[in-house]
Amino acid sequence: MSAFSLTGLLTYLAFLLMVVPGCASSIYGWQVRTSSTEIPSSFHPIDLQQHPVALFPAITMPGLRGNEIGLARYLGQILQKVVPDWNVVSEQETSTRINRQGLAQRMTLMRNDYEQSNILDQEALRTIASAIGVRYIFQLRLAAFVQTMTDRWKFPAFDVRVSQTRSSVMRLALQLWDAENGELVWTSIAESNMANEAVSQDPVYLEDIARATLGSMMSDFLNRKTASRYTPLDKVLDNLISEAMPNDKDNNENTPPERTEK
Numbered sequence: 067m068s069a070f071s072l073t074g075l076l077t078y079l080a081f082l083l084m085v086v087p088g089c090a091s092s093i094y095g096w097q098v099r100t101s102s103t104e105i106p107s108s109f110h111p112i113d114l115q116q117h118p119v120a121l122f123p124a125i126t127m128p129g130l131r132g133n134e135i136g137l138a139r140y141l142g143q144i145l146q147k148v149v150p151d152w153n154v155v156s157e158q159e160t161s162t163r164i165n166r167q168g169l170a171q172r173m174t175l176m177r178n179d180y181e182q183s184n185i186l187d188q189e190a191l192r193t194i195a196s197a198i199g200v201r202y203i204f205q206l207r208l209a210a211f212v213q214t215m216t217d218r219w220k221f222p223a224f225d226v227r228v229s230q231t232r233s234s235v236m237r238l239a240l241q242l243w244d245a246e247n248g249e250l251v252w253t254s255i256a257e258s259n260m261a262n263e264a265v266s267q268d269p270v271y272l273e274d275i276a277r278a279t280l281g282s283m284m285s286d287f288l289n290r291k292t293a294s295r296y297t298p299l300d301k302v303l304d305n306l307i308s309e310a311m312p313n314d315k316d317n318n319e320n321t322p323p324e325r326t327e328k
Contacts, residue, residue, distance in 0.1 A: 094274065094307065096260035098282040098296045103253045105290055109244075111149075117201040119242075120155040124206035125181055133272060134208045137238075140273060141204065141280050144306060148284060155200055163198035180205070188248030195245030202251070203243040210237040213269045233261035234270035240283050254283040274307050281306045 105111075121142050124134035138157035145154050155163075164173050176190040186205065195203060216231045235258070242252040258279040260270045281303040282296040298304045 094260045094262045094270065094278075094298070096258065096275070096278050096298060096307075098256055098258040098279055100254055100256045100282055100286050100291070100294045100296070102255070102283070102286040102292050102294075104292055105252050105287070106249075109251050111288060114149070114152045114154075114202060116153070118153040118155055118199060119202035119204060120160040120195070120198060120200040121157045122160065122177075122203055122205045123157055124208055125177060126208035127181075130208055130211060133211045134206070136273065137206050137208060137276055137280075138204075140276050141206065141240075141284075143310070144277065144280050144284060147306070148281075148302075149288070155198070160198060160200075164194060167197040169194055169197055185250075186243055186248075191243065191245045191248065201244065201246050203245055205241045205243060207239040207241075208236075209239060210235065211272060213272075215269060231261060231263050232270045233259060234272070234275045235259045236272075236275045236279055238276070238279050238283070240280070242287075252287060254286055256283050258282070273310065277306045277310060278303060 121138040124137040126134040142154060142156045145152055164170060172190055173194060176187050176194070180186050184207075186203070191203065195201065212235045214233050216233075237255070237257045240254045240256075241250060243249070244251050256279050258275055260275045260278060262270060278296070282294065282300075285291070285296065285300070285303065286294055296303055
């Protein structure tokens, strides 16, 4: 390797290290497209202030199992922020109440049937909802989730990777059920993609794309929209992502000091 080539490479890398970290810490580029059903005239979102709504754990197909964990919790956090007056029973509390009432097996059978039919059995739903003290149910289904990392700038001769394009794609469905009469009140389907460029090895995290997707679906619900496209220009939705990101400064401050040998 010539001195000129090495010097040029080091200069270029130094420039990128000054510029790219700013990109890595910026807000993702993302977009979400939704397709939602109309809300029946007999139902009003204010009903969820008067009647409790439970968050059932998300469901997905066998090949994606494990990725659905946490989705209902993210939805609960979003609801707490955007509609704090709603009477929401968290996923954790819902699971606890179901188990305490001895209905875990009944819940499993209902979920297995739902995975095949996309319908929550009315009798089982009414029994479980009554036992845990709710009328409405939010049910999530994860249909797809893919993470990719592609080299953007690379010097093969030096085996140096300068930057990568990180992206994720998600397809998600959300349903609202009335457990009292078995009515499927509302359904939303969303497809989202999120991308960023960085020098780090961090992917586009599932939580980040899930928050953008769930926030977009709830925007449809609250505004009675049936088809929408959301981007970072929707600042309220964009903040749902950035506000949930860990603060490295706070994490470092909370780290206990290392013990020293006497």
